[in-house]
Amino acid sequence: MLDRKLIRKDxxxxxxxxxxxxxxxxxxGFLAMDAAMRNLIQESEKLKAEKNxxxxxxxxxxxxxxxxxxxxxxxxxxxxxxxEVDVELKTAVERLEAAELSIxxxxxxxxxxxxxxxxxxxxxxxxxxxxxxxxxxxxxEIGEKLGILDMAAGAAVTGRGFVxxxxxxxxxxxxxxxxxxxxxxxxxxxxxxxxxxxxRDSMTGTGQLPKMEDDMYHCVKxxxxxxxxxxxxxxxxxxxxxxxxxxxxxKCTAYSPCFRREAGSYGQDTRGLIRVHQFDKVEMVKFTxxxxxxxxxxxxxxxxxxxxRILEIPHRVIELCxxxxxxxxxxxxxxxxxxxxxxxxxxxxSCSNFEDxxxxxxxxxxxxxxxxxxxxxxxxxGSGLALPRVIATILELNQTPTGKVRVPKALVPYMGxxxxxxx
RNA sequence: GGAGAGGUGGCCGAGAGGCUGAAGGCAACCGCCUGCUAAGCGGUUGUAGGGGUAAUACUCUACCGAGGGUUCGAAUCCCUCCCUCUCCGCCA
Numbered sequence: 209m210l211d212r213k214l215i216r217k218d219x220x221x222x223x224x225x226x227x228x229x230x231x232x233x234x235x236x237g238f239l240a241m242d243a244a245m246r247n248l249i250q251e252s253e254k255l256k257a258e259k260n261x262x263x264x265x266x267x268x269x270x271x272x273x274x275x276x277x278x279x280x281x282x283x284x285x286x287x288x289x290x291x292e293v294d295v296e297l298k299t300a301v302e303r304l305e306a307a308e309l310s311i312x313x314x315x316x317x318x319x320x321x322x323x324x325x326x327x328x329x330x331x332x333x334x335x336x337x338x339x340x341x342x343x344x345x346x347x348x349e350i351g352e353k354l355g356i357l358d359m360a361a362g363a364a365v366t367g368r369g370f371v372x373x374x375x376x377x378x379x380x381x382x383x384x385x386x387x388x389x390x391x392x393x394x395x396x397x398x399x400x401x402x403x404x405x406x407x408r409d410s411m412t413g414t415g416q417l418p419k420m421e422d423d424m425y426h427c428v429k430x431x432x433x434x435x436x437x438x439x440x441x442x443x444x445x446x447x448x449x450x451x452x453x454x455x456x457x458x459k460c461t462a463y464s465p466c467f468r469r470e471a472g473s474y475g476q477d478t479r480g481l482i483r484v485h486q487f488d489k490v491e492m493v494k495f496t497x498x499x500x501x502x503x504x505x506x507x508x509x510x511x512x513x514x515x516x517r518i519l520e521i522p523h524r525v526i527e528l529c530x531x532x533x534x535x536x537x538x539x540x541x542x543x544x545x546x547x548x549x550x551x552x553x554x555x556x557x558s559c560s561n562f563e564d565x566x567x568x569x570x571x572x573x574x575x576x577x578x579x580x581x582x583x584x585x586x587x588x589x590g591s592g593l594a595l596p597r598v599i600a601t602i603l604e605l606n607q608t609p610t611g612k613v614r615v616p617k618a619l620v621p622y623m624g625x626x627x628x629x630x631x
Numbered sequence: 632g633g634a635g636a637g638g639u640g641g642c643c644g645a646g647a648g649g650c651u652g653a654a655g656g657c658a659a660c661c662g663c664c665u666g667c668u669a670a671g672c673g674g675u676u677g678u679a680g681g682g683g684u685a686a687u688a689c690u691c692u693a694c695c696g697a698g699g700g701u702u703c704g705a706a707u708c709c710c711u712c713c714c715u716c717u718c719c720g721c722c723a
Contacts, residue, residue: 246680246681246682249680249681249682249692250681250682250691252692253680253681253682253691253692253693254691254692256691256692256693257691257692259703259704260691260692260704262703262704263649263650263703263704264649264650264704266649266703266704267649267650267704268649268650270649271649276703277703279703280703280704281703282703283703283704284702284703286703287702287703287704578659578660579659579660579676582678
């Protein structure tokens, strides 16, 4: 959510932001609604001031045992009028608030303007994306051969887009989660274990709602949503709070399964582990002072990249251009790993600064000093990392000519000392 | 799921239709006082929104878990919902 005052005063900047994100939003209509609402506020408050004054007068007259029926009769009318105006006002506020939730965050000035993924500049690359295998297999072929990936079972249990990992596959997944969490703990993040369903307010707080409702799994009876990322529960841990300035930055990490309906995605890039409806991920979230958030974004990105360096996985960092930036983000880096089988760069992490966009929605504030005015914090989050694509990359990258898969060194202790996955 | 008890400012806690944004206490801050510390005395201290201003000042409105209702007037009465605690049931 943006500051309404900013929208009023700096309309052009907001307009440019919306356009550069290629979002369709009627800003002029919004401003008209806003002006109309403020007129109603003024009318309502004027009437209420009148009522309050009369109320005192009535109270005084009654104490002096005088007749107040004139005022009472007049105020009955005023009260009715207040009700009418307030009904109008309530509708106006509701419409405005609903519209407000659909205004995207403004890209940071450093964000390159562009239309889509093809305009995302590469920021850096690490390692040599190559493999010793002449004809690399796809990860789903490797996985099925090793008996660690069972796509058919996933489809049987639930349906397309759900997978079952077996044996060492399940172990690999568990090992990765543990390794990731251990790394982030060392990097200074507090580990949390969080709920995997979240209520509507939380989903709105982090910006998934209202826009992405169709992409969520929804428990209708309780109006709860399966979390699409641990970002939702972690960020909302501090919903409605005022933090001490000295406590910032607050850094948290948590594992969670992530549930995404991916409504409307089909065909390309959906085979194997590339795009599934349920996947595991370790997430990092930071709550920072506004002045520090861009520095913190860089270290967050570094923290995520470190995981890949530890896993010896070649990767590159790209910066999302304005047109590819998500609804809530002001700036975002994606980290991609090269998978020689599918011959694609796979997004395994997204590190974003939301500035005060989420904080405003979720009402997360801090005081610079004791007794100071509460200000909105900046929130950031990044995957560290999403599992399925990391698994896909490990399988494809570390496959050997003999059909085995080498386990990255750092992961070996987490795999019961196993150095290779084999059939 | 059933039965009870609750939810009031940074915290504790009163208030049970009318000068109550809310007594009292604690805490914090600012003075004064005391040789230092402690004590004591006086004062200040919520959030959000509107108007206003260069910014203050000033001013209005709302807020006693949330939303409705009754009333000229609601923290106080009525309804619905949420949350916390205790007991029972159910599941692990």
